[in-house]
Amino acid sequence: MSRKPAHTADSLLDAAAELAATEGAAAVTMSAVAAAAGAPSGSVYYRFPDRPALLAALWLRTLDRFQTGFLEALQLDPPQQAAIQAAHHVTDWSLHHPTDAAVLLMGPEPFGYAQWSEDARTAAAARQRRLDNAIRSLADRLGYRTRSDRERLTLLIIDLPYAAIRRTAHHPH
Numbered sequence: 001m002s003r004k005p006a007h008t009a010d011s012l013l014d015a016a017a018e019l020a021a022t023e024g025a026a027a028v029t030m031s032a033v034a035a036a037a038g039a040p041s042g043s044v045y046y047r048f049p050d051r052p053a054l055l056a057a058l059w060l061r062t063l064d065r066f067q068t069g070f071l072e073a074l075q076l077d078p079p080q081q082a083a084i085q086a087a088h089h090v091t092d093w094s095l096h097h098p099t100d101a102a103v104l105l106m107g108p109e110p111f112g113y114a115q116w117s118e119d120a121r122t123a124a125a126a127r128q129r130r131l132d133n134a135i136r137s138l139a140d141r142l143g144y145r146t147r148s149d150r151e152r153l154t155l156l157i158i159d160l161p162y163a164a165i166r167r168t169a170h171h172p173h
Helices: 009-023 030-037 041-047 051-074 079-096 098-106 118-142 147-168
Strands: none
Touching (some): 009 030, 009 041, 009 098, 030 051, 051 118, 079 098, 079 118, 079 147, 098 147
């Protein structure tokens, strides 16, 4: 019978998220994550070959956690309710997951996007396309055909709720 690992990828990413939320993305180093998780540095390197892989995994996991409920909200009927629920998801999720929200609010660039592997950048682009397509679909269902209508929809369901969260979010040093 094999033993369950003491330090899983998720527990290490949790430590990385906490470091990023409290001290900024630059504080997320392999040794800092190991120390924060109470793990040997070998455990971090075993799951993430290097810092860009760790940072990409943190960003993608955070994006997935947020997008799951957001994308579900965008599918609701009637479409007006979908827009309302999507906006509520942004604020509710952020308030219930402040560490992940802090990571998401930073955007991928502070997490070394340019140094990520091609696979990680492709995965991030696929998630963005999935989000863009879902918003486009909601806009179509609402009868919003022009670019400015779609931009207003994005403003209402993403940008304004994030502005409210950003205002109250703890910013790293």
